[in-house]
Amino acid sequence: MSKKTIRPYDGPAGGWGALRSVARHLLEQQVPVHGARTLLAANQPDGFDCPGCAWPDRDHTSTFEFCENGAKAVAAEATRHRATPDLFARHTVAELAQYSDHWLENQGRLTHPMRWDSASDKYLPIGWDEAFARIGAQLAALDSPDRALFYTSGRCSNEAAFLYQLFVREFGTNNFPDCSNMCHEPSGTAMKAQLGVGKGTVQLRDFELADAIFIFGQNPGTNHPRMLGELRRAAQRGAAIVSFNPLRERGLERFADPQDKREMLHNGSTRISSDYFQLRIGGDLAAAKGIAKRVLELDAQAQRDGGERRIDPDFIAEHTQGFEAFAADVAAESWETICAESGLSRAELERAGDIYAGAGSAIFCWGMGITQHKHSVATIQMLCNLLLMRGNLGRPGAGACPVRGHSNVQGDRTMGIYEKPSSAFLDRLQQVFGFEPPRAPGHDTVGAIQAMLDGRCTAFFGLGGNFATATPDTEATHRALRRCELTVHVTTKLNRSHLVHGRDAYILPCLGRTEIDLQDNGPQAVTVEDSMSMVHLSAGINAPADPMLLSEPAIVARLAEATLGARSKLPWRWLVGDYDRIRDLIAQVFDEFGDFNRRVRVPGGFHLPNAAAERRWLNPEAKALFKAHAVPTDLPVHRARAAQAQPVFNLATTRSHDQYNTTIYGLNDRYRGVFGERRVVFIHRDDIAMLGLQAGDWVDLESLGEDGVQRIARRFLLVEYDIPRGCLAAYYPETNALVPLSSFADEARTPTSKSIPVVVHPHRRATDAGLQSARDIGHVRVD
Known part of the structure; x- marks a missing residue:
């Protein structure tokens, strides 16, 4: 573990610091000697697409098409560490919940499907066939498909996302809360x-x-x-x-x-x-x-x-x-x-x-x-x-x-992962597959949490991601998930969401982007879409972390078989035998994917058309529209400042340099000069003095939501930083608890995680019973 220090960083981004960081993470994850070969296959025509961000590749045949944080993502996936059933035999869920997100991540790759046992409060191994049979039976037994939620992370492939939306719509709902709802x-x-x-x-x-x-x-x-x-x-x-x-x-x-x-x-x-x-x-x-x-x-x-x-x-x-x-x-x-x-x-x-x-x-x-x-x-x-x-x-x-952030978040939306699908898209699904897809809009992420809280939704299935940690209003989100009858997570690593579960809970481990995906017709490649609408192939080169692992498309197909049974119109198991078959279906649904299998095999893939880039405007007016907007002067932070006698700050959540989304690779934020600590708050030196405090003091942050609910995140270290007065920054997910579920973007309903009105108090030890665990006050086991 890094020594806790705050010291200025005067070097540039990248450079030798980035190379040393890559080497350190390869060693920490005990990546085998072929780790360098794995990195050299990132973003190559015959390799895999980086599981990190969605920035496009300048040259798909370059020797080095990876960056420091991409290397961390690859090292995390190619790690030798394994989270086997032995780990779960040693720890109850309550015990695991006391550990930090960093510790959970570092337990390594999951190897076996697991089911939570209420009597022992432990996850126990379960066979794939039994897991799918049980999950499918519970979903099929719901009195309405709309009682189930189907979350998607932006790292899953086009093929997995397409099959997923197809299964869920044949099942009968548009409940697709998605990571897009929380970002772009x-x-x-x-x-x-x-x-x-x-x-x-x-x-x-x-x-x-x-x-x-x-x-x-x-x-x-x-x-x-x-x-x-x-x-x-x-x-x-x-x-x-x-x-x-x-x-x-x-x-x-x-x-x-x-x-x-x-x-x-x-x-x-x-x-x-x-x-x-x-x-x-x-x-x-x-x-x-x-x-x-x-x-x-x-x-x-x-x-x-x-x-x-x-x-x-x-x-x-x-x-x-x-x-x-x-x-x-x-x-x-x-x-x-x-x-x-x-x-x-x-x-x-x-x-x-x-x-x-x-x-x-x-x-x-x-x-x-x-x-x-x-x-x-x-x-x-x-x-x-x-x-x-x-x-x-x-x-x-x-x-x-x-x-955009995650590697295929844009592709997932292109494939139909959307709670408000267009009539034209649903008409095409009906035409191609012969079933009547649901027409009513489904729940987005904020709506999904609300629906679980009030009992309208009782089943949650997550295709990747870390829903419990990524979402706003942590206490409310955790309470919502615990109200579910069923929670299921498809994942590569152990994370917080697996420990905040429903009355019946499953962990289904899957292949990673770097691993060989062997199906009936041989090794398979998937496709992804980057931030600039380039679609290209991704094929893993490493042996799977464990022979028990299934691919995401295979998990979706087997779940669809178990849930829909004979009423389904699709040959699910046959489709995943060769992913070209899935791509042929994609081409039937989306005109821009015509001749998909041939075009995507060109090195670098192909570009999806963009009407606005061609000066064609596809809105009802057939014109690009100027939109007048007044400068807002009555936002929550304005109202909070008007109502409070004490100083009110505007807090933005942010990532450290040693994390990607909710995945914590390490405890350092090199470029901001923070080492070995995550519970920090960046603040202007004059604001520290105004509060009568000093850099290095510990404080509590209280958000001023307009719903009357008290939300406090405790024990944060004051770090003097070059930031405007009246503004604060701190890492998420540690400060997600401060974001009210009811505070979201107009029209788009994205949580307002970059503008949270807060007041700062000197730290005091929490005593109220509302705190869920030791991690709420920063005392988390990391051994």
Whole structure:
């Protein structure tokens, strides 16, 4: 375990620190000597797609198409550690629940299907046939299919996701809570209404052509490290890179490419951001509107002077609707409000506007720092307004780039994992498969938790992921899962969700992305879709962690057989004998996947069409829409500050550098200077003094939800950091407990995990009975 220290980190992102980190994780996970060969197969034509992020591959034949955090993900999956039935024989579930998420992860790969035994409070081994028979019988016995929930993680393949949605819809429900509901749902919601598509419009080659790249609410150094290579090349050729982020993030400042021998030899690095604007948490909409205001002012001046226009009137006239109303709304918004809510000065915003107005082509990127606010949809539409103003859609070097996280989260949605499917999609399912799919919308993630709490849903099946830990309002989510009659999780590793279970509970271990998937017709490859709509093959090269493991498609097929029985119209077991058969069905349902099996075997795969990138607008208006939005001044944090005498902070949850989503690889956050500790809160030095405290003190965080429920996360270490005053940042999942279930994005219902009004108290030991376990106050076993 790392020694607990807080010390500044002055080096660049990447570089020797990244290489040392990769070596350390390979050793800690006891990855066999072929571990290096495993890494070299990542993102290769005859290898596997990295199980980490969804950033696309620049060159699908490059020697090194992996990054530090991708290497951690591969090492975690290729580990020699095993969580065998012996582990569960030694520990009750209550005992396991006292350990940290990091400890649970490090027990290694699960090897056998397990069923919880209420008498002993232990998971006991169960055979596959019996497990499927029991689970299928319970699902079939429900008085309505809508009483079951079917969650999906973004790491599962297109083939598994397609079979999963097919099974669940033949079963009779659209209850598909999905990890998309907690991350980029606002991106799809905003862009679909405004541009007619819910996906990014750029391809990787556009980064080679952009004159300016604007980055909002994203930390690529930790969350998408391979993106730094593109930003580095853009910076070196002179492109402006303009970053908006409340925290100073090393990956947005400097980067040393481990593949650049000269840079590594001389301990050099490349400056990434040409301009770095530290706006307040949640101030992105105001900042974007300020940029728009500046561009319009420059355009008005250009017209007066007879100069070159700063907007694109021809594009606006031919391709858009609503510009006049939008421009009037921007003009009416005062600079005073814009500056106050963004936390940036007028000079800073004018500087950003000047860069944008002077760029021939521009890309706008954003991450979850944008999507997890109440006003997320409005913010994304304001960013798209900026693109529309200068015609930066549907031409080289320009476009919208929502940078999604998990490796196939976009592909899962493409395959039909969606609680609100379109009538056209359901009609096609009926036409191809001959059954009537359900038409009523299902539950998203927030709705699923509410439905379990009030008893409307009593069965939960999770295809991957860590639902109990990823979701907001931890106490409510745990209570909801414990109310279920049945909980089932398909997984590779032990995690918290397996310990927060229903009255009957199962763990079904599956193959990982790096492992050989042997079916009746030989080794199989799956497909995935990256953030830029490239679809390509992924084939594992390692022997399975245990002969007992099944693939995700095989688990779905056998569950479908056990649940649907003779009434099913599909030959489930035959389909998983050769995944080409599944892809043939996908091609029958989705026109853009025509000739799927041939096209995906081209090295690098193929690109799915994007109508907005072709300047075709598929919304009812057949135009791209300008969307006017006022700068919000009545958000929960505004109301909390008005009601409280004590200082109210706006807290954003964030990842450490040693984690990916809810998976904790280690206890260090190298770039932020935190080592051996996760219960930290980043805060401005003047705010520490205002509270009468010192860096290194322990505090409790109390969220100020508007539902009257007290939520406290205890024992966090104050860490002085370069962050705007009034703003805090802390890691999730430790602070998920502070996010009210009732607080979510307008229109998209994404939890507001990046804007939580909180007050800070000196730490006191908890005594109330409402705490569920020792981990709520930070005293968790890690041995």
